[in-house]
Amino acid sequence: MKHLQKKIWLLAIVVLIIMVIIWISLTYYNQKMQDQYNQILERYLVMNELNMISQETVTSLNAYLLDPSDANYRTIERRKNRMRQLYEEVTAFRNTDNESELTNYTNLTVSLVEMTERSVNFQISGEIETAKSALNEAIHIADYVSEMRLSVIDKELRTYDIFYREMIDRSEKLTELGVWLLITIILMLLFFTYWFSLRITKPLEKLTESAKRLSKGQFDREIEADSKDETAILAGTFEQMRININNLFIETKQKARLEAELQKSKYLLKESQLLSLQSQINPHFLFNTLNTLSKKAYIEGSEETSDLLVSIADLMRYNLRHMDKPTALHEELHVLKQYIQIQKARYTDRLTFITEIDETCLDIQIPGMTLQPIVENAIIHAVEPSEDGGTILFRVRHALNHVVIEVEDDGPGMTEEKIEMLKDARAVTSEKGNGIGFKNVVQRLKLFNASDDVVDIVSQPGQGTKISLYILKERSGQTYDQSSHSG
Structure with a gap:
């Protein structure tokens, strides 16, 4: 400058x-x-x-x-x-x-x-x-x-009569001189201002016209400047930007065309996979079959097997119905209870599941399929690897303007590095999990709360892990759609 x-x-x-x-x-x-x-x-x-x-x-x-x-x-x-x-x-x-x-x-x-x-x-x-x-x-x-x-x-x-008159004359002449000096200053200021503004605004007007052409998508006309000050540097930079934008625009159009073709191919592939899956397994047929098996087991006296089949059927039905919208906490707890019943049939006495639930929190809305993945991860890492099994403490309580859901286990714990990775949402779905995973739960909670402060992890190697989820009691009214973020 x-x-x-x-x-x-x-x-x-x-x-x-x-x-x-x-x-x-x-x-x-x-x-x-x-x-x-x-x-x-x-x-x-x-x-x-x-x-x-x-x-x-x-x-x-x-x-x-x-x-x-x-x-x-x-x-x-x-x-x-x-x-x-x-x-x-x-x-x-x-x-x-x-x-x-x-x-x-x-x-x-x-x-x-x-x-x-x-x-x-x-x-x-x-x-x-x-x-x-x-x-x-x-x-x-x-x-x-x-x-x-x-x-x-x-x-x-x-x-001093002559002197008095001279003083009056001098005063009048001084006033006249002041008027002429004021007029001279104004004229000189107008001249210098016009000359100075012209030296600045003329190149800027050309740059403005060039900017308007660029805003209309006209990237083929070269930008020129006839000044020798910073405006010329700005024009040169503007010209280089025009060239880069033009090249990027052409490249973006090519990539957009290729991306559109690729997305179309992926859509067709997913559609074909879905049709193939639907043709192989009809959900209603599967639910009816599980219910039939449950009744048959009950008639034959296998009440435990009957209850287990009912829990599986209800769990599958809930997963397919509630993945795309929020649900009440008490519904999530009902499904979690069925999930624990299924896991207890698998791990028997190796799994100890303790609950501490504040009944006044049960009507709060949360994203569907939030609790099961967290508890499932605790079972996979704290119960399954140990011959003696493990204990999982599930707690729901009030805290200021939100509800805290805590899942605490007595497993092997985690290092600080692993905790930071999970907090940064860089953790991937467990290979032994159900496909929802910790990362997906955290991302959906952030969208649901419209905040990044939704999870806290406390853990040390050999001392277990406690995961706390924070659900706002009152949200700002934003629409939440899980269907675009699930999986």
């Missing part, structure tokens, strides 16, 4: 330079006028304060003559000192135009201070009448000071 950054920085620097020049110029002229104005205002303020101090000094002197206290004396001294300070400041205002008036004004101020001191001294020495006479003289001098101040200010106004 170096070239685009240079253009942006160039525009920013030009604008910044113009703004700095304007700011410095306006600040300089404004400060110059402000300083001159402050100087004039300072002269007026000082003379006005001197006039006020003169009147206050006379007032303080009168108060002292009436009540010659230390407080009144200190007030007179303080105001005399202030008059001397203001005298020094006013003296600095003298120039060729106001020398006469300002000299008279300052002399009157000195006379007022002297007359005040004389009146105080007379009062201290007990010459009351002479002190009052000096007070009257001080009052007259204070009045002269006030009148002379007006004369000095009038002289100042006449002297």
Whole structure:
């Protein structure tokens, strides 16, 4: 992005330079006028304060003559000192135009201070009448000071009349200059913005047109760019992408055609296999046959064999009916009970099956054929290899917002590596299983819960295995279809 950054920085620097020049110029002229104005205002303020101090000094002197206290004396001294300070400041205002008036004004101020001191001294020495006479003289001098101040200010106004008019003219010219500078800045910004945007948007417009052609599936037209910045790099990358997409599109069409042919062949093969299977074994014929054998065994006194045949028939019927939809937990437990009955007929006392079931959990919905594969794996790995058989503990309990189904055995256990493989759904169906397998159960539970947190395995070599399945009590309302994930 170096070239685009240079253009942006160039525009920013030009604008910044113009703004700095304007700011410095306006600040300089404004400060110059402000300083001159402050100087004039300072002269007026000082003379006005001197006039006020003169009147206050006379007032303080009168108060002292009436009540010659230390407080009144200190007030007179303080105001005399202030008059001397203001005298020094006013003296600095003298120039060729106001020398006469300002000299008279300052002399009157000195006379007022002297007359005040004389009146105080007379009062201290007990010459009351002479002190009052000096007070009257001080009052007259204070009045002269006030009148002379007006004369000095009038002289100042006449002297600085030209300057005031120059200040007004400068202010108007400064305002006019500001307007013209603003117009100039706007025009320059418009020009640079147009030039800068044109250098960027023109190549981007070409790229946009090329992108629209690609979105319509037109991959045969080459993408070009006449810029020398990052847009050219983008156009080159875009062109390479067009070539790759075009090649991939052609290759995908060929693969899709081959895949369609292959899927059609697989479908025909599965259909033929299904028809062949149906022709060999009719489910209804098989169920009727098992029921007939069960009744015959019961009549002949083989009640155990009869019950076993009934369990097999019910188990097969449930498998074919419930693989494509959820079912209640109590139905799964009924089928599991029949499955255990069949296995007990096989393993006799070698199989010990213990259940701990919370009856309040039996109405929860779970995917069909969830429990049997887990228990079957426990029998295969914990009971069958051992001469003494084994024990399987089956537990159903509540836990927060889900129901936990636990299958625990006392078999040889598993290593951590094997547990991780099962949790990652990389375990394959057991060769001795029923074809559903652990992987299939986990995948269907994930789809059913819409969550990956559906199984937990706790096991150590030589200490058995406990598999916990988590079934949500309330799901988000999604539709679950096992038929596309079973097997």
